[in-house]
Amino acid sequence: MTLVDPRQREALEQAVQWYTLLQSGSAGPQDHLGWQHWLQQTAANQWAWQQIEHLQQRLQGIPASVGCRTLDLASQAQLNTRRTVIKGVALLLGGSALGWASYDQVHNGIWLADYRTRVGQRLPVTLADGGQLLLNTDSAADVRYDAQQRLVRLRQGEVMATTASDPAGRPFFVQTLHGRVQALGTRFAVRVMQGQTQVEVFEHQVRILPSHGQPLLLQPGQFSRFSAAQVAAAKPLAAEQDAWTQGLLVANEQRLGDFIPELARYRSGWLRCDPAVAALRVSGTFPVDDTDKALRAITSVLPVSIERRTRYWVTVSELNTA
């Protein structure tokens, strides 16, 4: 039983060959052209290459030193205990509550979504009815249109929806873990966050329908957050909250401790802000497609320094004047 058909399997094998060739350090310009050509040949090839990119993106979030050491140790332990695995189960399980919920969340199939963006990528999608979706960085969504409804299932990340009117009069929903957002002829953004979903309305209205709680009608220029159980009161939207659709991040006297996590969404690996400088205020317009440039811009106006532990592990900390 498998989800991969023979054509996809073949494309995967070719993608792996191309990837290893390009990574080997011995690929020339001809190879790059060959790869480009291969990539454009079929949809299956593009799909296969995307699978590699998804995997890469996943791995890039792991700091090298900690990751390698942990996995090496685990692998040594495996070699030592391979023969006693089943006997060991009883001992190992005795003291630990190993829930499957978290494991299943990791494996909930984000990599199998209809549309998927890598960190730092945006993806415009034209819907069957002429409506538009724009996926922000590190997002995944499925599109399910049927006779009753037009449904976008946002599995993670953020999406800007510009809906078109439907001749069949089917309602348009964006669904997340926490409930549904119904479009009422509109332009709006939905973002899945830790434990809640955020909705921002730029044109017309939307109705928030949490899984169990009271619905709320949101007006243009308002935003709100909701969990499965309830919707928070609507608040006015800050100016240029949709700047990300143009590849920009706009800060207006924002705490650095709030700004850096926003910027980090567009950058592979870990970017964090030292609590010592979190209260500093930052203003400006920053390119999300070049986070290094954004970080340099911050160091030029604030007394902070950028500490790079590895390629993928960066901390914004106090400027050491000593």
Place this chain on the structure above:
Amino acid sequence: MKKPHREVHAQVDDLYRDHHRWLRSWLQPRLACRHLATDMVQDVFVRILTADNAAERLRAVREPKGYLATIARRLMIDHVRRARLERAWLQTLAEQPQALDISEEERAVLLETLCELDTMLAGLGPDVRRAFLLSQLEGMPYKDIAEQLGISLSSVNRYMAKALHHCLLFNLEAGLA
């Protein structure tokens, strides 16, 4: 997590009624603890209920006992692997105090990712696994990997292709119980 379909519920109900006692008696001698066996039986059925395409998979089952035993076996191995990785993780954190300099939440996410990676790499030979990690996590060029592992450049190429192909298929088929 998505809610299991009504049809799946009915199928799993049948499976549970007909076979849960058998499954427990199959697990018990393997786990040496009655409570654990009972828990594991529950885990097996939760796993079936929450799997992607649960309905299709259940329809394809011809040998219910064999199916249940396969899932149970995988769960046992996953539990052991998880416990082993958690110990390795604690040791790493003790060795590299700077790695503690992140929030609880970030640590939990990282541990989860490492667990997933560890599961994904299971079944690959030690050299293949090592080459893959050096390249993917450390960003080491193939030439340097060949030197470090004392193997030829063409072996590194072969190992990388093998590991990558394995990981891609694993991810695509993950959730297949």
